[in-house]
Amino acid sequence: MNTYKIALLAGDGIGPEVMKQAVKVLKAVEARNPEVAFELNEALFGAVAYFETGKSFPAETIAICDEADAILKGTIGLNHEDSKKIPVDEQPERGALLPLRRRYNTYANFRPVYLPQELAHFSPLKPEVIGEGIDLMIIRELVGGLYFGEKEVGKDDNGKRYVREVLEYDEDQIRDILKVGFETAQRRKKVLHNIHKSNVLKSSVLWNEILEEVAVDYPDVEVKHILVDAAATYLCLNPGQFDVMVMENMFGDILSDQGGGILGSLGLMPSACVGPEKSYYEPSHGSAPDIAGKNIANPYSMIGSVALMLEMSFGMEQEAKNLWHAMKSVFANGYGTPDLAKGEDAKLIDTDAFGDMVVDEL
Amino acid sequence: MNTYKIALLAGDGIGPEVMKQAVKVLKAVEARNPEVAFELNEALFGAVAYFETGKSFPAETIAICDEADAILKGTIGLNHEDSKKIPVDEQPERGALLPLRRRYNTYANFRPVYLPQELAHFSPLKPEVIGEGIDLMIIRELVGGLYFGEKEVGKDDNGKRYVREVLEYDEDQIRDILKVGFETAQRRKKVLHNIHKSNVLKSSVLWNEILEEVAVDYPDVEVKHILVDAAATYLCLNPGQFDVMVMENMFGDILSDQGGGILGSLGLMPSACVGPEKSYYEPSHGSAPDIAGKNIANPYSMIGSVALMLEMSFGMEQEAKNLWHAMKSVFANGYGTPDLAKGEDAKLIDTDAFGDMVVDEL
Ligand SMILES: CC(C)[C@H](C(=O)O)[C@@H](O)C(=O)O
Ligand SMILES: CC(C)[C@H](C(=O)O)[C@@H](O)C(=O)O
Numbered sequence: 205m206n207t208y209k210i211a212l213l214a215g216d217g218i219g220p221e222v223m224k225q226a227v228k229v230l231k232a233v234e235a236r237n238p239e240v241a242f243e244l245n246e247a248l249f250g251a252v253a254y255f256e257t258g259k260s261f262p263a264e265t266i267a268i269c270d271e272a273d274a275i276l277k278g279t280i281g282l283n284h285e286d287s288k289k290i291p292v293d294e295q296p297e298r299g300a301l302l303p304l305r306r307r308y309n310t311y312a313n314f315r316p317v318y319l320p321q322e323l324a325h326f327s328p329l330k331p332e333v334i335g336e337g338i339d340l341m342i343i344r345e346l347v348g349g350l351y352f353g354e355k356e357v358g359k360d361d362n363g364k365r366y367v368r369e370v371l372e373y374d375e376d377q378i379r380d381i382l383k384v385g386f387e388t389a390q391r392r393k394k395v396l397h398n399i400h401k402s403n404v405l406k407s408s409v410l411w412n413e414i415l416e417e418v419a420v421d422y423p424d425v426e427v428k429h430i431l432v433d434a435a436a437t438y439l440c441l442n443p444g445q446f447d448v449m450v451m452e453n454m455f456g457d458i459l460s461d462q463g464g465g466i467l468g469s470l471g472l473m474p475s476a477c478v479g480p481e482k483s484y485y486e487p488s489h490g491s492a493p494d495i496a497g498k499n500i501a502n503p504y505s506m507i508g509s510v511a512l513m514l515e516m517s518f519g520m521e522q523e524a525k526n527l528w529h530a531m532k533s534v535f536a537n538g539y540g541t542p543d544l545a546k547g548e549d550a551k552l553i554d555t556d557a558f559g560d561m562v563v564d565e566l
Numbered sequence: 567m568n569t570y571k572i573a574l575l576a577g578d579g580i581g582p583e584v585m586k587q588a589v590k591v592l593k594a595v596e597a598r599n600p601e602v603a604f605e606l607n608e609a610l611f612g613a614v615a616y617f618e619t620g621k622s623f624p625a626e627t628i629a630i631c632d633e634a635d636a637i638l639k640g641t642i643g644l645n646h647e648d649s650k651k652i653p654v655d656e657q658p659e660r661g662a663l664l665p666l667r668r669r670y671n672t673y674a675n676f677r678p679v680y681l682p683q684e685l686a687h688f689s690p691l692k693p694e695v696i697g698e699g700i701d702l703m704i705i706r707e708l709v710g711g712l713y714f715g716e717k718e719v720g721k722d723d724n725g726k727r728y729v730r731e732v733l734e735y736d737e738d739q740i741r742d743i744l745k746v747g748f749e750t751a752q753r754r755k756k757v758l759h760n761i762h763k764s765n766v767l768k769s770s771v772l773w774n775e776i777l778e779e780v781a782v783d784y785p786d787v788e789v790k791h792i793l794v795d796a797a798a799t800y801l802c803l804n805p806g807q808f809d810v811m812v813m814e815n816m817f818g819d820i821l822s823d824q825g826g827g828i829l830g831s832l833g834l835m836p837s838a839c840v841g842p843e844k845s846y847y848e849p850s851h852g853s854a855p856d857i858a859g860k861n862i863a864n865p866y867s868m869i870g871s872v873a874l875m876l877e878m879s880f881g882m883e884q885e886a887k888n889l890w891h892a893m894k895s896v897f898a899n900g901y902g903t904p905d906l907a908k909g910e911d912a913k914l915i916d917t918d919a920f921g922d923m924v925v926d927e928l
């Protein structure tokens with residue numbers, strides 16, 4: 205019997221309702237695999253934790269995460285106005301999410317941007333731009349750069365306010381994420397797109413220097429260099445030219461959300477945040493406070509994150525495949541959550557219904 | 567008689583061939599306006615200047631720019647491999663372009679993302695996503711942030727290489743660009759999208775604080791806040807929701823190139839870089855070394871930059887309108903440069919032909 209402890213951090217906004225679907229799915233997987241048991245431990249995380257305990261990543265939650273074999277996170281964050289009710293450094297992103305990433309050093313963020321041809325109609329791009337579908341893997345460095353550098357806010361001698369924040373990387377951090385890029389490229393099409401801004405940023409100059417060193421160990425992988433701004437252009441114009449794309453933290457934040465854009469919804473963006481000892485899994489989208497509690501959020505990103513967890517943390521590759529297949533089938537049968545279902549022939553389903561249908565397909 | 571001195575910095579790659587079209591157009595405008603004379607002064611800039619003089623922004627070029635009423639810049643930069651032939655700090659971006667921006671403090675970069683309905687077929691987006699066409703204005707802060715902050719490259723005590731670069735802004739810089747945003751919104755639809763990342767970056771926290779102060783003076787403008795990553799999603803999913811978007815330097819670099827992506831080509835992206843005393847004008851795209859010298863580059867961005875110069879530096883609004891109209895007509899007549907003309911019924915034209923046709927339309 206394999207028992208896996210999973211910390212469940214439902215979070216804010218639509219987090220709890222999409223997490224509910226993830227739990228359904230985990231129970232269904234458990235039911236089909238008599239030799240596997242999931243121990244699910246819920247914990248407070250995000251704004252909800254702050255309002256209840258005064259901390260957005262409370263000690264009790266930390267303990268549950270420390271104990272867990274893997275962490276499944278929903279979504280966190282409040283809308284622009286409500287955010288102001290929480291002191292800046294306890295706001296859920298700074299107070300919970302970044303500390304979670306730092307604590308488990310989840311430096312390798314995998315963000316598949318995937319839309320098989322059957323679902324190509326969800327994309328805002330023309331069919332001739334998409335061709336056979338979209339299938340690329342964004343690999344984002346997740347624990348360095350501007351997000352984690354020193355920050356200074358102050359006033360100069362004339363009382364003028366200023367802010368300084370540091371983008372920093374050392375060679376080990378860069379090497380580690382580039383290796384992940386090369387290894388992923390080896391498992392896929394053996395082409396690695398290196399996203400950088402070396403014509404302006406010295407961090408990109410060092411990045412590219414390390415890349416040349418690392419590349420020596422992966423002679424079978426072809427490296428293609430592209431500036432981050434050009435990458436943003438070509439993700440729209442011709443996403444099929446990319447397969448594996450590796451980049452630093454902030455670039456990855458922006459380009460992966462653009463990835464959600466070309467798919468047709470951030471609701472189609474699961475992700476894995478992998479550390480040396482522990483990994484956590486999360487939808488790439490936000491907490492969507494405006495639609496929270498309405499049972500209309502798309503739980504695909506959340507359930508897809510479960511699939512990534514099954515595969516990457518528990519080695520349950522076949523179950524992960526089944527899950528992707530089940531989700532794809534629901535959509536391929538013409539159903540769609542409100543973010544996706546547009547036009548007259550759309551068969552609209554809600555959050556719960558999608559979860560139920562996925563379980564039925566399994 | 568009004569004589570305007572214009573510094574012409576053709577630059578690298580496709581720069582000279584698109585600049586040639588700009589000159590044609592300027593001569594045509596001059597011919598139509600007996601009371602206006604353009605004094606055109608060519609100067610070396612970019613890699614070409616480096617190879618000829620050892621400096622990518624040589625003293626003679628600086629003198630010509632200092633004398634000019636406005637500066638028209640082509641494109642600069644070499645491909646990834648060739649760049650290595652120039653020391654990092656003389657590479658054309660660091661050695662010429664950033665110093666040009668700094669010297670004339672061209673803090674306000676206007677990047678229209680514009681595609682009238684007649685040209686909507688150029689876009690990779692579906693007609694139903696585009697609707698009536700695309701018409702938004704990206705306003706990018708151009709002389710602050712990561713681009714201009716202190717940079718430190720070194721080794722720590724264990725010999726490990728690291729890099730640190732600083733993103734910095736003070737309240738005056740932020741206020742100045744936000745004012746430009748509000749004023750532009752006032753002249754358009756009175757809605758300003760504020761692009762930020764205040765859930766992670768302290769620079770965005772200060773930015774948003776200043777924004778609340780500035781907003782008081784523009785009660786007729788509605789402010790909408792959107793995180794930079796979400797903006798990247800929605801520029802693909804629904805560009806029509808935006809009108810004027812204001813943002814810091816790096817965000818503007820990435821999102822404006824994404825703008826070129828949704829139009830169908832960076833060849834459709836002119837821009838104005840406005841300073842308190844002097845402004846310069848440039849296509850937003852790069853020097854495209856792979857197609858340089860082939861007479862196939864699209865000169866729309868370059869000629870559009872001339873139109874922006876006529877309007878913003880010389881107050882020749884009607885001539886600017888004529889120019890936009892002439893360019894639109896060429897495309898609306900079914901012609902297209904190779905970046906745009908796809909499909910069977912495309913009437914392919916080259917760089918020179920586009921320039922000639924625009925002059926004929928005028
Ligand atoms: C919520 C926010 C801090 C986070 C990030 O910027 O990393 C999110 O946008 C993401 O992409 O995971
Ligand atoms: C060439 C480069 C330095 C420049 C920038 O990043 O500003 C370009 O990409 C642009 O957008 O004007």
